[in-house]
Amino acid sequence: MAANGDTNGVSIGEPHKTFDTILVLDFGSQYSHLITRRLRELNVYSEMLPCTQKLADLTWKPKGIILSGGPYSVYSSDAPHADPAVFELGVPILGICYGLQEIAWSLDNKNVVSGEKREYGHATVKIQKHSGKEAHIDRLFQDLGEDLEVWMSHGDKLSQLPAGFEPVASTPNAPFAGIASTDRPLFGIQFHPEVTHTPKGKQLLSNFAVTICGARQDWTMEKFVDKEIERIRAMVGPKGQVIGAVSGGVDSTVAAKLMKEAIGDRFHAVLVDNGVLRLDEAKTVKKTLTEHLGINLTVIDSTDLFLGRLKGVSDPERKRKIIGNTFIEVFQDTAKSIAEAAKDSPKAGEIEFLLQGTLYPDVIESISFKGPSATIKTHHNVGGLLENMHLKLIEPLRELFKDEVRALGTNLGIPEELVWRHPFPGPGLAIRIIGEINEEQLRIAREADKIFIDEIVAAGLYRKISQAFAAVFPDTAKAVGVMGDKRVHGKVVTLRAVETTDFMTADWYPFEFDFLKRVSRRIVNEVDGACRVTYDITSKPPGTIEME
Numbered sequence: 294m295a296a297n298g299d300t301n302g303v304s305i306g307e308p309h310k311t312f313d314t315i316l317v318l319d320f321g322s323q324y325s326h327l328i329t330r331r332l333r334e335l336n337v338y339s340e341m342l343p344c345t346q347k348l349a350d351l352t353w354k355p356k357g358i359i360l361s362g363g364p365y366s367v368y369s370s371d372a373p374h375a376d377p378a379v380f381e382l383g384v385p386i387l388g389i390c391y392g393l394q395e396i397a398w399s400l401d402n403k404n405v406v407s408g409e410k411r412e413y414g415h416a417t418v419k420i421q422k423h424s425g426k427e428a429h430i431d432r433l434f435q436d437l438g439e440d441l442e443v444w445m446s447h448g449d450k451l452s453q454l455p456a457g458f459e460p461v462a463s464t465p466n467a468p469f470a471g472i473a474s475t476d477r478p479l480f481g482i483q484f485h486p487e488v489t490h491t492p493k494g495k496q497l498l499s500n501f502a503v504t505i506c507g508a509r510q511d512w513t514m515e516k517f518v519d520k521e522i523e524r525i526r527a528m529v530g531p532k533g534q535v536i537g538a539v540s541g542g543v544d545s546t547v548a549a550k551l552m553k554e555a556i557g558d559r560f561h562a563v564l565v566d567n568g569v570l571r572l573d574e575a576k577t578v579k580k581t582l583t584e585h586l587g588i589n590l591t592v593i594d595s596t597d598l599f600l601g602r603l604k605g606v607s608d609p610e611r612k613r614k615i616i617g618n619t620f621i622e623v624f625q626d627t628a629k630s631i632a633e634a635a636k637d638s639p640k641a642g643e644i645e646f647l648l649q650g651t652l653y654p655d656v657i658e659s660i661s662f663k664g665p666s667a668t669i670k671t672h673h674n675v676g677g678l679l680e681n682m683h684l685k686l687i688e689p690l691r692e693l694f695k696d697e698v699r700a701l702g703t704n705l706g707i708p709e710e711l712v713w714r715h716p717f718p719g720p721g722l723a724i725r726i727i728g729e730i731n732e733e734q735l736r737i738a739r740e741a742d743k744i745f746i747d748e749i750v751a752a753g754l755y756r757k758i759s760q761a762f763a764a765v766f767p768d769t770a771k772a773v774g775v776m777g778d779k780r781v782h783g784k785v786v787t788l789r790a791v792e793t794t795d796f797m798t799a800d801w802y803p804f805e806f807d808f809l810k811r812v813s814r815r816i817v818n819e820v821d822g823a824c825r826v827t828y829d830i831t832s833k834p835p836g837t838i839e840m841e
């Protein structure tokens with residue numbers, strides 16, 4: 294059985310085999326993945342591959358190719374270049390920034406030079422119109438008006454047009470802000486249509502993908518789900534079984550539900566209660582997954598084991614390691630006993646696969662072009678697990694961005710509040726309790742967090758905020774309060790709520806004072822042992838999203 298690709302000549306999935314696909318070749322720009330995202334938002338399927346991709350190794354044919362931006366200068370000796378076969382494939386090509394320079398460079402080696410000054414930021418390009426037999430080159434800028442607001446970020450420029458090209462857009466600074474070949478479907482733009490600073494950039498990408506390449510706009514989660522279920526069935530076979538950990542988060546729940554739809558009870562979900570989950574988390578997850586979603590779930594309560602190993606540990610890195618390693622240990626033992634029991638089932642064969650909720654950004658991260666010195670991250674933990682148990686990986690969300698996973702979840706009938714749930718870290722409350730963890734700290738963290746999140750939901754702010762939680766200061770940092778005329782020495786709870794789009798940078802959320810007042814009053818009144826509440830007003834950077 295092929296792990297991916299064709300089975301008996303029947304296409305079993307990989308979206309690029311069933312959906313019209315625009316290939317983005319990545320030259321290392323920080324915006325490359327956004328090109329793929331914007332196209333998907335237009336319901337055009339798109340995939341990114343490193344700029345060094347050899348076309349001969351590609352088992353599918355793209356409808357069009359986009360060459361991304363990149364930090365190099367095309368004329369320097371160590372600059373990356375596209376496989377010359379890209380230009381011979383006969384499909385339309387759009388070069389963005391470095392991509393434009395790469396087109397010019399590969400057609401005529403002398404036409405790219407270092408500009409007198411860098412151009413960085415907003416610019417307005419003038420769109421040029423052509424008539425007669427050149428009118429077709431205007432299609433890239435069709436319906437965009439005469440002046441277009443764009444975002445520029447470059448230092449090099451074309452010194453002259455490559456032969457057979459005409460300008461289609463210009464600025465006083467960049468006479469060749471947009472170029473097109475009159476006899477081949479080759480286009481180049483010096484600005485970045487994929488960033489939101491180019492407000493009509495998506496229309497331009499649509500002009501390229503839909504109008505020029507003729508790509509169908511049928512990339513929807515309704516379509517994806519059927520194809521993916523077929524793919525999983527073909528991969529696992531009629532008797533194969535799959536095991537996977539679930540956490541109650543969006544990704545693992547969506548992946549698990551997809552497996553359930555594809556192979557029913559031959560998918561075994563495992564939830565490990567590590568003792569540092571939120572209030573009633575294991576119970577709630579069990580209820581949702583089994584009762585609402587019909588997933589075959591085993592819950593393992595390993596609270597004592599985890600908390601025993603965490604006793605007296607205050608270093609955050611050690612906490613993370615202990616939790617990670619103990620998790621692998623428990624999961625492996627559980628998987629072994631499920632595998633043993635599964636062997637006796639007359640309807641099913643052995644457990645052959647491990648489910649992983651890998652998303653497309655993780656894939657992009659591992660393949661994106663970072664130059665010769667970059668090393669690729671490995672997933673040590675899973676690697677060990679796969680080897681020890683002789684399992685193969687199955688990653689049904691590998692081609693999806695987070696917003697697509699959410700749409701898929703909704704499509705699969707997963708409750709809205711779960712689909713939109715904030716991320717929760719693997720080490721759980723252990724890194725929201727600063728210093729040593731004990732039962733009282735855990736109770737305070739859980740109860741305070743519940744109040745905070747409930748109030749955020751009640752105020753209608755849950756979706757606006759990207760991540761929110763309550764944390765507790767260590768036992769050695771108690772504060773004094775007066776409660777019911779009695780002096781108390783109690784715990785300090787700190788609240789954190791951030792807004793972010795990519796979790797790389799984040800801003801703390803500017804709550805109304807009344808909201809903070811209400812939450813603070815409730816925590817101090819309702820959570821035994823808590824006597825102070827603070828709100829964390831640190832952005833990332835320099836802070837991190839979690840406390841430890």
Ligand code: GLN
Pocket residue numbers: 322361362363364365366389390391392446447448449450
């Ligand atoms: N390094 C090239 C330049 O400075 C391309 C920059 C880019 O692609 N954003 O012009």
